[in-house]
Amino acid sequence: MEGQRKYDLEDRLVKFAILALEVCDLLPNTKAGQNLEHQLSKSGTVPALLYGEAQGAESRADFIHKMKMLLKELRESKINLRIIIEKPLIAHEKVNTTLQECNELIGIFTASIQTAKSNKV
Numbered sequence: 001m002e003g004q005r006k007y008d009l010e011d012r013l014v015k016f017a018i019l020a021l022e023v024c025d026l027l028p029n030t031k032a033g034q035n036l037e038h039q040l041s042k043s044g045t046v047p048a049l050l051y052g053e054a055q056g057a058e059s060r061a062d063f064i065h066k067m068k069m070l071l072k073e074l075r076e077s078k079i080n081l082r083i084i085i086e087k088p089l090i091a092h093e094k095v096n097t098t099l100q101e102c103n104e105l106i107g108i109f110t111a112s113i114q115t116a117k118s119n120k121v
Contacts, residue, residue, distance in 0.1 A: 013048035019098040020044025043076040071109045
């Protein structure tokens, strides 16, 4: 696939959700681990669901609103992942991979929201 870039955001968000859940499965069975597992399992999976909702938005404003909610969940996931790394609760490459993908998705959706706002019809 080198030289060819395919951006299927739904697929990327589903894969991100799976990565987030895999990180959750690695967390220790401690109070901190359980709390972060609960937080990350929600914030890591909701963006894919919100993306589906955004695709069926009833207006540009509705689309932008749903995309902003999606972005908020990604940012929450980013903070959860940073806490897991910096505590450290686990030392596993999957956490770094998940954080990297989260950062990339934040960049993509930040740009998408800006584009949607500027494309006034």
